[in-house]
Amino acid sequence: MDSAVLDRAAAGGAQAANAQIVIDRLSHTYRPAHGRPVLAIDDVSLTVGRREFLALLGPSGCGKSTLLYQLGGFLPTETGTITVDGKKVQGPGPDRGIVFQHFALFPWKTVRANVMYGLQRMSLPKAEQERRAQEFIDLVGLSGFEDSYPSQLSGGMKQRCAIARTLAIDPEILLMDEPFGALDAQTRHLMQTELLAIWNRSPKTVIFVTHDVQEAVYLAQRVAVMSARPGRIKAIIDLDFDRRDPHLTKSKAFVDKVDEIWELVRGEAIKAQAGKA
C-alpha cells in the first residue's frame, strides 16, 4: 500500500499536537421505529487539527453524514466520545456551523433575513448585525439579491446564501454535508474554487463530506476514506497540492492521486451497492 496511506492510529498521533476535534471510538446505531437496528458507524477514531481542511469520503450510505451530524451535536453520541477543544459535544452550537446539501434556507425569510438569523441570536447591536450580514452577502456574490426569497434563487445562489448565513456567525468549525452535491457540474466547480478562496482568506477547520473523489482531492488537505456500512475509517491520505495552480486538476500528480483514492473507494462503492440490493 502507498506510503501516504497511514493507518488511523498514526494519523491521530501526527495531528495530536494541534488537535481541535478528537473523535474517539465512536459508534452509532440507528434504531428505526419499524425494522431492525442498523449499525451506521463502527468504532471510528479521528483527530482533526485546527484550521485543517478534511474531506470525509465514502460511498453513499456509509455513515459519513451521520458522523457529521454527530459532530454537529444533532444526533446523540451513545458509544464513544467527540470532543472539540477538549469539551465534549453535547448538542448543537454556533461554534460548529453547518451547510447542508439541500441548503436548508428558511423559505419564508429573504436572503438578508436568512443571513441575519444567526447574528440576531448573538448580542450584537442592530447596526453591527446589518453590517456583517451585508459583508457576507457581498462575499458570496449575492449583492442585489438581499430582498429575494430562496424560491426565487437558483441552486448555486441558494447554497451561496446558506454559506453566507453560516460564515456570518464566524464558527470555528465548518461542517459541510455534500454542499455542492445538488448543483450542476459548472456551478459545482465554481463553488469549489470560491470555497477555497474563502478558506484561504480566513482559514477555519472544515469537515467536508463528499462521495466525489475529485472534489475531495481538489479541496482537502487530508482525505479520510470511509468503508461501506458499517462506516469505518479505511484510510487517511495526506495531500499537498498547490491549489493556486489553475492547471492543477490536469496535472499527472493530481490525476494519479484521484486514481489511487478511487481504487480505495471503488471496492466500497460496490459493496454499498450490493448491500442495497
Added chain:
Amino acid sequence: MRSGPAFAAGLFRYLPIVFLLLLWHMASTFHLVSTAVLPPLSSVLSSGYDLVSTAEFWDNTGSSMYRGGMGLLLAIVIGGALGIAMAWWKPIRYVSSPLVEIFYPLPKSALIPITALWLGFGDASKILLIFLGCMLPVTIGAFNGARGAEQTLIWSARSLGASRWRTLLDVVVPSALPELLNGARTALALSFILLVSSEMIVARKGLGYLIGFLGDGGNYDAMFAVVLVVAALGFFADRVYLAFARRVLRWRE
C-alpha cells in the same frame, strides 16, 4: 390594484351566477314556479333594500359577525397552537390524539343543544359552539404542517444559536402555517354553517334567527333576502381570507 383585463376576466368568471339570477327572474316572470315557493327576485331585492335600512337588521348582522368572528378566532389560535404542540411534544400528542380522533367525525351541530344548555341563548353559547366545531380542522392542519417541518431547518436554527423554544417559534410555526391556513379555510366555511343553524334553533338575535323569524311570519321575500345576505357574507369572507392567506404565504411564490 387590479388592471382592466383582469377585472373583466373576474366578471367573466362569475357569469354563471348572473345567469342563475336571470333564470330566477324568468321563472317568476313567466310563472314557471309558484311565487309561494320562490318569490320573484325583484320583490326579494326590494324587501332586502327595505331591510338593510332598518337598525334591527344591522343589529342582527353585528351579533352574528361577532359570534362567528370570536368563535373562529379562538378556533384558529387555540386549535393551531394545540396542533403545533401535539407535533412538538410527545406527551401532548399521546393525550390529545385519541380525543381528536373521536371528536373529529362527530357532527358538530349535535352540540347546539349542549352549548345552549351550558351557556344559554346568547353570544357565549354560539362562540363556544363555533370554537369547538371549527377547531379540529385547524388542529389537524397545524399538526401535519408542524410534523412536516424539515429536520435540516430545525438543525440549522439550532446550530445558528437558537434555543429549542426559539426554534419552535421560528421554524416549526412557519412550517405549519400553509397547512394550518388551509384548515382555517375549512373552519371558516364550517363557522357559517354552525352560526346560522344554531341561531335558527336557539337564539333571539342574529341572521339565522332572522331567517327563522321571517319564515315563521310568512314574510318569504325578506327571508330570501337574508339568505342572500348570508351567502354574500360567506363568499366575501372567503375571498378576504384567501387574500390574507396569500399575503402571509407570499414567500412561496
